[in-house]
Amino acid sequence: MSMVVKAARTVRPLPSDDAASAVELASRAARDCLAEAGLSPDSVGVLINVGVYRESNTFEPAIAALVQKEVGINLDYLASPMPVAGFSFDLMNGACGVLNAVQVAHALLETGSTERVLITAADAHPGGRAADDDAYPYADLGGALLLERAAEPGCGFGPVHLRSGDGPVGTRGYLNTAAMGTGGRGMITVERDTDRVETLLGLAADAVDEYAATERLDLDRTLLLCTRAAPDFADRLASRLGLDPGSVLAPAAEGADGEPHTAAPIVGYLRARHSSLPEGKDQLLLVTAGAGPSAACVSYRPQDR
Template sequence: MNMSVIIEQSAISAAPATTGSIEHAVLAGRECLERAGIAPGDIDVLVNVGVYRDGNVVEPANSALIQLGLDMHLDYEAGSGRSTFSFDLRNGACGVLNAVHAATALLANGTAGRILIVSSDAHPGGIGHEPNDFRYATAGAAWLLSKGVDRESGFGPLRISPARGRSAGADPGIAGYLDLKSMGSAGQRTITVDVADDYDTVIVATAAATLRDYLAERPEIATGSATLVTNNPVPDFASGLAAEFGFGAGYQAMTGDRDAGSSGLAIAYHQLQGQGALTPGTELVFLTAGSGPMAGCVSYRVEGAV
């Protein structure tokens, strides 16, 4: 690749508690653009990677509703030559890295100059219908991606791998679905999330195998001076893997006792940014893991001031 792709800016939305998935994505996206000094109309592509959504809405694509909330190219303007293309891309916690992969291709071929990736999850029943055992945090996040100036900065090659030793169609670890037989008239407020008994063990093993393979392919990564940045599918996920692989530090998304879901990596990155831990040249390795079971890994070097 003859160019770099960088996170130009980031943002998260974790409050107020009454906000649903669409509004969290809109709030995070709006703050991200404001922090970057970018108008909504300057975004060429919007990618939504959120999974659990208000009222279980599938059509229209949630990306279109988020685009509406951001007041981003709502109507075609004759002769403008510019509009925003938006779409949903769902792959659980790994979806954000799939979006980075797609964004890299769009930026490389000149299709886009700036791409906004948003994520959010919320119980479809909303506040008041959300059970205490719902696994995922109600939150949103955003990354603004663009071409970097320094080719040594930005994202490296990406790896996404399924769990080893499981045949196609095997237990995905976590399955979120609508129980059509029993949901009745409450379908818009209902979601079933089944978690396998061995999920914690399998997801850590899947992440470790993916990280091990990635580091073997990228011997130039100096783990001792790099930070491992992860989502939070299980407690002590980042610290345990950082110690196992000799990273200088490990940090995972902090969302209380709930999984950050599709926003995990973006939340962790933004929290590190807020702590002043990201300076020019900082070496990161992003690692995310979730249902599938699968894990994704990519290196990242911070460019310029953040």
Template sequence: MGTHIEAACARVGNGGRKATARRLADDAARACLTLAGCRPADVDMLINVGVYREDSMGEPALAALIQEDIGANRGQPPDGGGRGRSGTFSFDLLNGACGVITAIQVESGLLRAGAIRLGTVVSSDVPPDLAGPGAPFLRPAGGAILLRWDDSPAGFTDFCTLTFPEYEDLFTSGLEWRERRGIRGPREGTGHNRMVVIVKPGYLARLVDCAEEATRRFLRRLGLGVEDIDLLVPAPSVPDFVDPLRARLAVPGDRVAYTPEDLEGSHTTGPIAALQAAIKSGRLGEARNTLLLAAGAGITVALALYRQEPERRVTDLSR
């Protein structure tokens, strides 16, 4: 038994409107619900995993705002028994590039327990107000995935998250307060926050090392080998990450779901973008064992195993 993917959707910012983290998440969530033929009122839990926002905003929490925007239920969260089922429970969960997989694991536990019947994970990032010309470019993108419990053997069945704290200083980001200098106007504040992102040399190499080690340890715990994985779905955490990892794991290129070019550079949306590529190609529905992988600052590596029955099909986003 496992958590089944009802639909997944990832998209880049629309050039005709200002890309905001809230709007990108809203659009992706609505599109995902439409693809699955579900109503916003059907969603019992909504988790937002987006990290970077316009103007480097840290508050308010976006999940409740997204819940309201898409028309999900207000009121008390569901009780799991079908009585008094009137509210959608929503909250933010921040775990960087690994946030989507962490949120799927959280919702899987509640789906398994019967506390919720339909859950969604939404993500979005836009370039913040960065301090320093060396900061990496971040593509505005949003994503959403719908999850439902399935009594068949198909679905997400196993998860693993490993952190390698010895490399935590290779990628750091945070807000820095800067006082406004000189004479201020009557409506000008005393200063503003700017996002500082520092990526040290060697980050990519260590990211690949840690992802390989975590993958082998996870599969070994499950009694599987790399040869048992029919499809590798890696989130493109940083440029040039996927191919070195594929080579280190000795996974043939035709067993890798590559994220399309327009979604490369997405951050928290990366795992959803990779899953969308796997669904659109039809390979997720054909694979018995699919490994979803994300790696980012920490260094943290998150993995999830998705078992797929040959006759079970996931929503085809190409239609």
């Protein structure tokens, strides 16, 4: 069984918003996905939320449950003409979270547990807006992917490959209880190791090489879409892999302050979908690398190719 993207969207805070909200960003992206697909919220059987940073450092209840409520996904399935239990949960693995969720979604669709899986990824500064904190590296950004079984053979996602390095190293986001005082709900400490980019670069390159060899993926016919561990990460990854720089992209969140974090793979997918693939390219490889350190890869062949 293969799995395809039915719809995908990203959103940023509205100008009228007093503060960024991960719940609202994820919910808006989810609603936009369903509108694009022409489907009702009750058509979603499982919602997986992978966002990390959220307003007021909320940890309970699961953000997925709050998003499910805002979107209206199977809130009272006993009252529905076709009763179906809606299920939602958080899955947190930083930059690799979306690809972890893709792996879980494939298993759920393959077993017939649901007809569609909705993945949401949203990060928001816990104290308001990312633009107001120069030390905070990520954009206030939400994204969503609506996944279903492929109707055409030979298209959609390949298997997800995961790779871990020696750690802990990379990026750590945490509450500094000794320094936060009474403002802890609106603060977060983000530390980045000085060698994290080189570490993540090596891990990502090894993951791509391993994926290409194991899955017999022709990198010359593939457009790589990677996360942005550094502004020049895509160029450095291309050099490490011996690829043309135009074959590796790390799209930024257009118009946003800071880098995309958990929603980065969705940003990359949309960039590829809305632009013509380079000459000779007929498939994508989503590559993520982040805290842990860890990396993940998954191939994707669009349905219209």
